[in-house]
Amino acid sequence: MGRRIAIVEDEAAIRANYAEALARQGYEVSAHADRPSALAAFRARLPDLAIIDIGLGDEPEGGFTLCGELRAMSVRLPILFLTARDSDFDIVSGLRLGADDYLTKDVSLTHLLARIAALFRRVDALAGAGVASQEEQFERGPLALDAMRLAASWRGQPVALTLTEFWIVHTLARVPGHVKSRDQLMHDARLVDDGTITSHVKRIRRKFATIDPSFDAIESVYGMGYRWKH
Template structure:
């Protein structure tokens, strides 16, 4: 499967290209947003792996342009921008997943496989309508509006509660550890704060969606 890698850092770009090849991907590496945009208009790829800080463009602006043009290519953002606002802006801009630098290579590869699998577009690279959101049972999540509805009725979740639920749904069928949630969504809060947010989230969306794995973390299932 072909991957378009957009990363301006020479050392990291070379390393990622090698890692992707070793994992069975055929990685085309470019360093400029203009080159990535040109290739995406000419060739097919299974996914886009992109940094946000580019010499000639902003990766998020590029991604927004692709989504506005109806390009549904699965996209995984890799960046040092680690604030909650940055991550939510990334998802709002069309990212399918968002990984903070520095990261572990096995996690990068697992997340890349996951976004391709979830999009159902492995090897096609075709333009499609942007992902309208994610569903879990009768819950619907809209990453563009940061909103959740149940059976068509909007639920009053906060931005933090949305980020927690969205993280769990994006990683459905696997345990998301407390550390992942605390570091990724609540980096400046203590462990008790996570429990409070999860309790409030369950109260708002209803029981049966989020499973607690005692002492480890939380998970949801695709068939919830």
């Protein structure tokens, strides 16, 4: 049985393109053009994953509202924001509403599919359906990463990272001491815009710092990128 993905997007061409691409991957896709119809459909049956645009028709913040409503229906349901907006403010608001990730619309389909796959793997891992392989998990000092569950923990405490943030930490921590350039991080985190790497790193540091105020494992190497301290 294919997994059900809901796309809520007011731009017909994008909606159709994504729907087709996802269908080609074997997903079952339901596409909605506006918030009320999407909400009605979700009430009838929850999808396994939702991809939501922020501006929906004549509701410029409709996606945020929908995300809140969806999160109220299901805590576990993976939600992806896919939007043309890329300001830090929008990203932060989106993530605060409980979205699992935030992507701008120029993300490539390959990246989008990889993210969707990762999110489903996490759902499976959390449900205990999948078998967690050893390679997917590793520890670096106080940091523990589980690539299957997309979960990170610091000194035993879980850190709520988004997909993008998780991939950045994953890339950095896999080879400690090795400088990763913004381009590399961008590629590994499946981002398209290196301008946002800085703000992502900033947010990651802040998240770790709320658990451990002395957190300084991510080092800026000016002119090159970032590295995970030994």
